[in-house]
Each structure stands twice: as C-alpha cells, then as structure tokens.
Amino acid sequence: MSDWSKDNWRSKPRVQMPDYTDPEALRAVEHQLAKYPPLVFAGEARKLKADLAAASRGEAFLLQGGDCAESFEQFSADAIRDTFKVMLQMAMVLTYGAKVPVIKVGRMAGQFAKPRSAPTETVGGVELPSYRGDIINELAFTTEARIPDPTKMLQAYTQAAATLNLLRAFSTGGFADMHRVHSWTLGYTDAEEMQRYSEIANRIQDSIDFMAAAGIDGGTTHEFSTVDFYTSHESLLLEYEEALTRLDSTSGKWLAGSGHMIWIGDRTRQPDGAHVEFARGVQNPIGLKCGPTTTADDLKVLMSKLNPENEAGRLTLIARFGAGSVGEHLPRLIKAVREEGANVVWSCDPMHGNTIKSSTGYKTRPFDSVLREVREFFGVHEAEGTIPGGVHFEMTGLDVTECTGGVRAVTDEDLSHRYHTACDPRLNASQSLELAFLVAEELTRFRETRRDRAAS
Template structure:
C-alpha cells in the first residue's frame, strides 16, 4: 500500500521507499491553488515496491532534508531503541495491506465506499478499551448506515493504533513569557508545559509500539469475536445518542436490518456466515517519525516487496510533503498530477492510487472537475475520496479551533455533485471523529454553539465530529450513494464486502 498527497493540511498514505514500477497503493491529496487552472501538488511515497537497486537501503532518507524530525539529545539511547524496534514483530502484515488495495480498487469502480475515520491524535494517558470500543462502534454504526442506506459495501479504516505524531508549524511555543519546544505527539515528547516533558525521548517510541499493538489486538477482537456481527446492530448504540434525532434514525434503520435478517433466516439462508459475523478493519496513521517507520519496514517473505508494517495505510502531511525531502522520494514536477500517477502506477492497477480532496466546498466545485477530467483523459484509474475536515478549520471567538458542521456537509455535497456532473465515482470519505461525547465542532442536528465548545473539548489536536454529527453525515452520504446507484440503474452490488 503506497500513498502520495496534495493537501490543504495534507493527508496521504506513504512509506519510506523510492518509487519503482511495481510498488503498492498510493493516495493523492488535493488542495486549492491560487491560479485559475488547478495546479495539484502531489506528494509521493511508496508503501511497497519490488526489490530495489543495490544503492537503495531503508535509511537512504537520511541523506535528504528531513522536516518535523525531533533532535534526540542522547544518540546512543536512540540507536538502542531503534535496534529494539527492529527486533520486534511487525504490527500489521503485508497480506492485509494487499487486501486493502483490492478493496480500494473496488471503490475506484463505484463498487465499494471507503469510510476512514478516528482520532486526530492518540495519547498515552487516554489509552482505554472503552475509548477504542466507542470509536470502533461508531464506525460500525456509520458503516451499516452507508451499507444499508446506500446498498454499498463499506471499507472501514481507522485513524488508530499508531496515530500519535503531531506536525507543528512552529518548533517552539510560548506561554507567559516562557518559551519551550513544541509538543510533537506522545511518541516524541510530553504535552506538559515544562522543560523536562518537552525533551524528545526515544523510549516513547517503544510505548507507542506497545500501545499500537494493544489497540490493534482490541480492534481485531471486536472485529472478529462477535461484537461486529450484524445480529448486534441494535446493540451498537452510544448512550449519549439515546435521545437524539440521529439516534432515532439509527434505531429505525437497525430495526429494518433486523427484519431483513429475520426474513433471510425464515427463508433458510444462513446468517452465521463469517461475512455476517465479522468485519474487516484496517488501521492508518501519519508517517511523520521516520526513524520509527524505518525500524518497522520489513521485506515480505512471500512477495519480496518492502512494506512499512506499522499500519495498513500511512500518510504524508502538508508539512512534510516536499518532493526533495526525506519523507518523499520522487522529484517529479508537483504540477504534473497525471505524469506522477503514470510513474507511480505504470500498469494502471485499480486501488493503487487514491486521490483525496480537501479544498472546501467552493474550491471543490471549481478545481475538482478539472483534475477528474485530466486523470480520466489520460485513461488513469484512481479512487476519489473527500476529506471535508481539514479545509474547514476555523477559530471560535474564544480562540478554540473548531469546524462548522454546515461547512463539512457543504464540502461533502459539493464532492458528490461534482462526481455526478463528471460521471465519475465518489470513492470514499475521510473524517476526524470520535465515539466520545465531545463538543468540538459547531452545528449539527443537536446544535453545538461556540458557547458549548469549552464544555467537552478534549482533542489533542484538531476538532472532531461527535457520534451524533458523524451519524448525521453518514445518513447524508448514504442518501447520495443510494441516488447515485439508482441513477446508474444499479440496485445492488455483486461483490458484498463488509
């Protein structure tokens, strides 16, 4: 699985390896540009590739300018930690990443839909089974809304089990006249505003690894141990949606699912098949801390391909997407999106390239059509995905960062409108959301105002949708998927994937 990006804050999957003719899956992010014609700025990075030339090695990134990498004061301790990580088992496996690529290939054809979401940033102190369960449960709820309402298989990817690092615009922050290094995420330093906490500590990578393994273990148990069974669709309720419009809509849909399953059972169709009792679930995080990612890059014994085994999907952000930098190996002209796709996917394999737009609603309507036409005109196959979060971050009067639900909904609507107009397929959505009852984004059916933000504002990074807002958005997307399939004369899909 590989990825590239063009973003307003920039999200994308990636790895540490140099692009080669037959590498794996890519993601491209799109941001608005000041010119009249779109000039996308791709980020290139490779998640898996064929055996590389002898001159390449996993630490070749060290010869390039590396931004957002901490300066560890104790180099001996750093090397010791990295050697330890290199000796540890991989967190995920190559075959799982290949399966995700296949699913994303289905999304490129309009036969599946990507739902990617989770925390802006994980933390060590909030590592609780309940928090993991609640976000996983919300993704299950959103997935069943999209799948049942849109008659569409849903690919579920969590921003979980490794999403610790925080890119920073400023290396320092100042409070009351005291200036300290910026907090860069729990896998690098501490968020307490004191000198000791802000010193980069390599041992935090070990803690990040163990927490990621534990989180993925919990997710696997939920996904395969019966919790995700469709028979439990009525049990996936979050307490704080109990008396809400979205909660009522979900319960009504869950009742319809129960009735459908009852009909299946009465007709003699088995409902204990694994496809009804388990759900595939993948993980993703930002590929920011390259020493950590290098330590977990392994050669797959079955294919001879290299994989960054820290997650199924990793991305390069806006602050690390320099094409001559350490995070990205390709030196391609950033304006030549079509040429970049040609280089990264010479065999035009479905599922290898994902283009993620994060532009705001107005720019989506103006810029995205030109990009779709350029890619289609070249005969290239990509999966188009919308991230309606990062192009809509604003500051509330009290100073807190927030996002307007209306602006998020408007960008999703624009994304679907453009694809309807162009005859292309909307392949997915990427959200920052949580199963916790937070008040971080304003608006929604259960209206959160600027005055409400401070009551339950818990994010370590960017504002997230809460469960009610997430479900509201899922119903909106499901309706657009349903209308799109009816317009194309498709009532159901041949490849059912939960």
C-alpha cells in the same frame, strides 16, 4: 523495487520531523523496534488494496475515521470500543442507504505524530518547540516536556499493539455480528439520529429473520459474524516507520508493518522529499493528502513515484480544500489524473480545510462547513463523471464538544464543556452518525444519477 531500500529516505530532505538530541538513545530504540513483530501483515494489506480497487470502480466505498492524534493518557479499551461502535454504525447506514460495501479503516493504532504549522509556539511570552504528538514529545508547556524523546516510540508500539489486539477481537469475536446491530449504540447519541438508526437496524433484523425462515442461516456464516477493519495513520515519523518495515517472504516486497494503510500529509508531499521516498517502496495502500497548493504537475510526478505500476487500489487521493473551494481545485486535479490515465481512489477529507477559531478562543470546525465540502465533493464528481470513492473524518466515539453544529447544535459556548483533543477538533458520536446519513443520501443520489445516465 530494485532501486529502493527502507533507509533511502535518510538521504532526502526531511520536514515535520524532530531533531533528537541523543543519537545513541535513538539508535537503541530503532534497534529494539526492529526486533519487534510487525503490527500488521502483508496479506491484510493486499486485501485492503483489493477492497480499495473496488472503491475506485464505484463498487465499494471507503469510510476512514478516528482520532486526530492518539493519546497515551486517554488510551482505554472503552474509547477504542466506542469509536469502533460509531464506525460500525456509520458503515451500516452507508451500506443500507447506498447499497454498497463499506471499507472500514480507522485512524487508529499508529496515529501518534502530527505535523504542525510552526516549529515553535509562544505562551505568555515564553517560546517552546511545538507539541508534535505523544510519540515525539509531551503536551505540557515546559522545556523538558517538549524535548523529543525516542523512547516514546516504544510506548507507541505497545499501545498500537494493544489497540490492534482489541480491534481484531471486536471484528472477529462476535461483537460485530450483524445480529447485534441494535447493540452498537451509545447512550449520549442524539435521540433523533438514534431513531433513524434503529429503523434501519429493525429492517436489517427483519431481513436476517426472513433469510433464516427461508433456510439461509445467516447466524453461522462468516459474512454475518465478522467484519474487516483496517488501521491507518500518517507516515510522519520515519525512524519509527523504517524500524517496523519488513520484507514479505511471500511476495518479496517490503511492507510498512506499522499499519495497513499509511498516508502522506499535505505538508510532507514534496516529490523529492523523505516521506515520498519512503512510501514509494512499500506495498501498503498509500494515501496522499491533496490541498489547495497541490499543483497538477506535482500530482503527476507523485502518482508516477507512488504508483509506478498504476495498480488499482494502491493510491488514494484525499482531497482537503475547505468548503467553497472544492470547485476551484478538484476539477484541475481530476484533469491531471485523467491525462495520466491513473488509477486512484478519490476520497474527501472535509475536516482540515474547515478549521476556524471560535468566538470563545477554541479551535473548532463547523458541522455545516464539513457537510458543505462533502456535498461539493460529490457535486464535482457528478459533473466530471468520476467516482467519489470515500470520506475521511476526524471523529471519536467519545461525548466531546469540539466541533460546532449538528442536530445537538453544539455552540461556541458549549466547546469548553468537553473539549479533550490534544490537537484538532473531532466530530462526536452524534455528529458522526448524522454525517453518515447525509453522506449516504449524497452517495445514493450520485449512484442513481449515474445509473439513469447509463440507461439513457
């Protein structure tokens, strides 16, 4: 792309980004990051793009999930392992139920920055800058903690590198082996959901045993012993993104070396803004959050800018409208995509449009609302004859109480027990697995209806 360079965004209007008070310190950090190795590699990003192209055709399904915002303080190998386990379980349920390959993409190893609804917050009559994620400032409500600190980018890089190292080990070192499907369990997952999962695991083990008896040795094949697991985050802090952007010697194209997939949020998708300018020039798969205020005209411009060659798998539209509003907004955006003949993956984010304040004062998300938006998403695509290509959840493998409802029936009063998120409420392991079963049912029904229509 001859009209693009990785610093072009600096001449565009910027929103949701910090104003650093020490320009020299910022430049020093950017210079240091620019010397570090990229966190991901171009071949991995190209493989993900090919996988997402299959999802756009209904030949695969995207499962994207992880923390709302990764934390420095809560960082641990166990937390990474438990989230990875839950995503393996969810993917297994979806694959077995809907008979479709699942693309596993974590909101991990880079999801450190968060957009905020207001630049400041007031507590007890004191007004301070908003917390914007550990890569920028600190959660503690003090003047010093809320000052943006560029050196936090170096700590974010180190944590992301360690996270990716562990994820790669889990993905290829035997942990994800299909023979271990029974071991991907957590002690605090609800008994009812675990029984359903165990039944699937037993059937999978029976199939593996049958193949072995028939002379097909699944124990030695790459497909049985490893998984592809990708990382993603919102490309919000552009100084960090630019510093990790590298020229791919194989293709001659630029790569955002911070993660396999980056996305643009609903608050930063201005067609002439800095975030769109940066994302349009890198070869990574790009996600674009689409909310109720996304207009058809803006979407057409954004698709043209972000995917000018109309590559399949390049652009994922992540719909986030809120339960009860999908039918009002999704059809008009589908129409815009059709009018442009655009190749996109349609994904459903049922989290961000369903955030409420509980009776006990905690920010939460009702499980029933999350499920309702997923069902509405599938229903609209069935009516429109288009492909529901994926889901996007904020979730964790930790035993938290942040979203209400689910089989374990977390109540408003329960939220205070284990409410650990620094920003938005996440589904816990039990709720995540329950949702996977429900999504598998919707996806199975959709695929059967589509097949019946094709046959008639």
